[in-house]
Amino acid sequence: MHRGKGMKFVTDSRVSINNRMPNKSKDYSEYPGRTEAFWPNFLLREWMVGAVFLIGFMTLTIVEAAPLQNIADPTNTSYIPLPDWYFLFLYQLLKYQFAAGPYILMGTVILPGLAFTALLVAPWLDQGIERRPAKRPVAVSMMLLGIVSIIFLTWESVQTTHWDTIHKQGELTMNEGPEIDTAAKGYEIYSNQSCVNCHGKNLEGGAAAPALVGTQKTEDEIYEIADKGVGAMPAGQYEGSDADRKELAKFIASYGEGGENNK
Missing domain, CATH: 1.10.760.10 (Cytochrome c-like domain)
Known part of the structure; x- marks a missing residue:
């Protein structure tokens, strides 16, 4: 008989409990490889991963300063707007005929909405307790499809964007102007x-x-x-x-x- 199974504990509310047991993690030995304690095992690992990404991000901002560009000019109709790199896959989507022009709603709302909604409901579509990818076909397939699509569209955007024109139009130009006679x-x-x-x-x-x-x-x-x-x-x-x-x-x-x- 496993410990604690088939046993009932009855207490009397009139009897005070002086020797309370300290908070301990539950015993998951009956489910090897399937689950783990949230504290400290899972939460500590999440914190460590987050700390690595945070330190890496801070290091990049220190080593490579953010580039400065000209002040935005709303009257410049020749300016080519370009999003940050992590939105290039959505930018590339708008270049296709089925998601641009009269079908712009398809590229800006419908397709991105369906994609992100699918990823959002993925945990409810596949509620298996297995942690091995081979045993989670629905969740793994949807995630792989999302990753491959983002990588492909980002690569396509990088290859088809005229970067020389983009960088030139955003160059910061300093107009020093005449020297002001502050003694006048x-x-x-x-x-x-x-x-x-x-x-x-x-x-x-x-x-x-x-x-x-x-x-x-x-x-x-x-x-x-x-x-x-x-x-x-x-x-x-x-x-x-x-x-x-x-x-x-x-x-x-x-x-x-x-x-x-x-x-």
């Missing part, structure tokens, strides 16, 4: 009036304000804008004297289109 009186006014907060210390502009280098505004127009504002810039931003406002307008205009300092 106009620049001192520019800084004191907090223009630098929105337009940048080198008049390069920012997310909330346009660049002043190469501006097409005339000196008189800049003089008026400094007081009355324009677009998202409200009126009353300038708080200095009239003479300083003229000096500020002259300074900014000198770096505008055709200005003496815009060379």
Whole structure:
């Protein structure tokens, strides 16, 4: 008779139990090779695998810095969008006639949805307790089909993509522009009036304000804008004297289109 089988234990709730047994993993000796304790056997192995991948990922990010590209330009219709490498198989799917054009819904929703749903329900389609691949034909077949499809489509995408064009269009180009005379009186006014907060210390502009280098505004127009504002810039931003406002307008205009300092 196996230990514990066919035996019933009856306790009296009025009798206190002083010698409680510590928490121990269940005895799985009756199921050799079929199952194991979740703690610590299974969970520890999962943690170790996760730690290896995490350390490897961190090492790659340290050794190979992420490449920088140009700022996105929504007006550039010639730009060829390209997803990251782990989505190339879906990108390649859209190149086939049956999943593009009038059938774009097939390539973007139906086929990927069916594939991921099949992998999601695979554990319920094959509920066998065996762990050997040969004994799990449904789950193993679906997983192999998914892996082979992803590898093939990714390889096809790599082979058919014009990488020279892709890399060239994303090259980061730095437009240094003219050297700003920070010792000029106009620049001192520019800084004191907090223009630098929105337009940048080198008049390069920012997310909330346009660049002043190469501006097409005339000196008189800049003089008026400094007081009355324009677009998202409200009126009353300038708080200095009239003479300083003229000096500020002259300074900014000198770096505008055709200005003496815009060379």
